[in-house]
Amino acid sequence: MKVLLVEDDRALGATLRDALEVEGHQVRHAASVAEARALLAHDSLPDMLLLDLGLPDGDGAALLAEVRRRHAFAVIVISARQDDAGKIGLLDGGADDYLVKPFALGELLARMRVAWRHRGHAATPVVTRYEQDGLRVDLAAHRVQRRQGGDWADVHLTPTEFNLLARLVRNAGQVVTHRQLLADVWGAEFTEHTHYLRLYMGQLRAKLEDEPAAPRRLLTEPGVGYRLMPPAG
Template sequence: MSRRVLLVEDDRELRATLRGALEVEGYEVHGAASLAEAQALCTHLADAHWPAGVDLVLLDLGLPDGNGLQLLEQLRRRHGLPVLVISAAHDDGQKIRMLDAGADDYLVKPFAVGELLARMRVALRHRGASVAPAITQYDNGGLSVDLNRRSVVCHGQTCHLTPTEFKLLARLVRSAGRVVTHRQLLADVWGPEHVEQTQYLRLYMGQLRAKLEADPANPRWLLTEPGVGYALAESA
């Protein structure tokens, strides 16, 4: 199941960059650009039995309508989920105040995305969740996939996938060599409200096979486990 992240960041470009990097790692991202939007989203998620719906919060402090400290304090009064502060401020005093207020970590912008991901894994492990780095590359006898570059090459030719086709393939790449159930694929690619709509899965799996497999009726890479789900053949 995808881990869900609440990303509170007002910089549109950085928010898009972080969203893309997190989604490649298999996270489901809920984004907010202001304190009010984040608070409204928290209320909405609370109605949906939050924090069960969110596993971690990435929180910018310099929001256009307030200080992220207000949201941190709100979160700490109600929940124990990990909160990582991301800020342009280098002030050691502010770092100490945020950590004392309940932040699990504090990263100063600009930071490397790889470091952020590693710190997120540490924070989640401290809450008892086992998190390993995601598999983002796949190479097997003519099929090469690089999730970071959103690149799919089949027999030396670039293969152009729709966003949903790529998202489905990416989910299988992250579990290469293992069967992913129909319900899990539907939840991770289309959302938990679609777990019964297996026609989506059959349609897009057929489209993927038509683009990637030399013989879609006898697939080499995109394998079926009858009555259970699908698997991408183990990477070479």
């Protein structure tokens, strides 16, 4: 999903953004009502809004009311406020759900899936672990390993290399087109820069393939894109 996260706590916002991106979501983060309004006005609309209430330049409840007058995407309120009357008012005012801080990430993800299903979309957990032919990837732990002999050794990837591999892991066994990879890893404005993909795929193969010139894991689909071999089992 495309998610707009409105949260003024920078540390919490960064943590949530990282966790949601590991799950495959595209996240934009606003720390104020004004920033949120600007993103809603000038960026592509999100599929879901995660909305804090106590923002530095206004109350999230007012933003919820504005959103509901114009848009139908899902809204989940995330707030430390626990009064029942306030929760009921926000739910009656158009929020799909209300989650009280602090909360477990797993609960947030589950509630997001429920809200997504209520809008008629399929919602299944994204693949975050991968193992095949001596390669092991854990997206949540940000860890990549290769088996060397009988042991597993960590492989250091740059942030861009990791993001590219993560995109392929989430769709392991399926072809991901050049345009999809470029848009998801570099941004929509880079969809014609296929030389980026050639360069970084070459770097990934050098680190993850036994014979980079004859890859068995990171496969090229000529003229279309790339495919990661499906996981074992």
